[in-house]
Amino acid sequence: MALREGVGPFGALRYTARDLATRARRRVTTQQETQLMVLTPDFATRPVISFQHVHKTYPTGTEALRDVNLEVPEGDFLFLVGPSGAGKSTLVRLLIREEKPTRGKIFVDGIELGRMKRRKLPYYRRKVGLVFQDFKLLPNLTVFENIAFAMRVLGEPDHKVQARVAEALDTVSLSGKENSYPSSLSGGEQQRVAIARALVHAPRFIIADEPTGNLDPATAWEIMQLFLRINARGATVVMATHNREIVDLLRRRVIAIDAGQIARDDRSGRYHEDVAKPQVRAQ
Ligand SMILES: Nc1ncnc2c1ncn2[C@@H]1O[C@H](COP(=O)(O)OP(=O)(O)OP(=O)(O)O)[C@@H](O)[C@H]1O
Numbered sequence: 001m002a003l004r005e006g007v008g009p010f011g012a013l014r015y016t017a018r019d020l021a022t023r024a025r026r027r028v029t030t031q032q033e034t035q036l037m038v039l040t041p042d043f044a045t046r047p048v049i050s051f052q053h054v055h056k057t058y059p060t061g062t063e064a065l066r067d068v069n070l071e072v073p074e075g076d077f078l079f080l081v082g083p084s085g086a087g088k089s090t091l092v093r094l095l096i097r098e099e100k101p102t103r104g105k106i107f108v109d110g111i112e113l114g115r116m117k118r119r120k121l122p123y124y125r126r127k128v129g130l131v132f133q134d135f136k137l138l139p140n141l142t143v144f145e146n147i148a149f150a151m152r153v154l155g156e157p158d159h160k161v162q163a164r165v166a167e168a169l170d171t172v173s174l175s176g177k178e179n180s181y182p183s184s185l186s187g188g189e190q191q192r193v194a195i196a197r198a199l200v201h202a203p204r205f206i207i208a209d210e211p212t213g214n215l216d217p218a219t220a221w222e223i224m225q226l227f228l229r230i231n232a233r234g235a236t237v238v239m240a241t242h243n244r245e246i247v248d249l250l251r252r253r254v255i256a257i258d259a260g261q262i263a264r265d266d267r268s269g270r271y272h273e274d275v276a277k278p279q280v281r282a283q
């Protein structure tokens with residue numbers, strides 16, 4: 001057990017760090033031999049993400065989310081699970097303000113997303129690192145330029161761009177691939193570039209929609225280790241996934257969505273409800 005002080009926007013937060021290495025070593029893949037520090041966020045502090053009676057009905061009439069209430073403390077790591085069509089991606093799209101709720105309110109970092117001015121959106125999106133199943137890299141740009149792209153748009157000075165991109169590439173262990181094009185990289189490497197692209201802004205949140213969906217199990221674990229490391233540095237992670245093995249091994253907070261509603265919210269959960277063992281409820 002080790003303790004770490006993290007300073008969040010609402011003052012000092014105390015995290016309890018747990019070492020997952022023993023659990024990870026029981027598995028065969030080398031990726032899991034890496035030491036994993038797992039932080040338990042403080043549920044007593046003000047949440048950084050809050051959904052209050054959120055409904056989302058698409059113009060087609062589909063009720064994708066119904067009365068969703070959710071509080072996420074800073075530094076949390078949560079999995080969104082549930083059957084196809086349950087509403088996971090809709091929740092993610094609301095969170096990154098790609099969609100607005102039909103009813104209800106969403107607060108991120110104390111700001112109500114529905115009231116955010118259009119011109120503030122780019123600033124908001126920079127606080128949020130996005131990672132998708134299909135990587136969404138620009139095919140005609142090199143790895144370096146893909147990662148640097150948003151910083152260039154903002155007119156950041158060259159030396160800063162160089163330093164930040166190099167640091168992000170180092171974090172995802174892709175130093176040396178700066179001049180490669182996405183098409184010459186494996187799926188796992190492409191996803192690591194996408195994560196590096198998210199990291200250059202030092203995001204407070206990582207929002208991922210099935211980031212391991214297109215990857216083989218070993219590569220999926222590499223990506224998960226990256227997310228855990230980013231979370232251990234203090235970022236709040238929200239990840240929609242169908243990957244049962246990952247969810248069951250990591251035992252982090254699991255929110256199960258079913259037909260647009262939160263069916264389950266377990267602080268140390270599994271992919272499927274575990275009736276044998278009582279769970280600690282998140283709230
Ligand atoms: N842009 C849209 N317009 C209309 N209906 C939509 C739209 N996007 C999603 N839906 C519908 O909303 C419901 C929830 O979809 P959503 O994509 O959030 O599910 P999901 O849980 O992410 O599923 P999957 O696991 O397959 O990715 C589904 O019935 C879907 O058909």
Ligand SMILES: [Mg+2]
Pocket residue numbers: 088089090209240
């Ligand atoms: Mg989805």
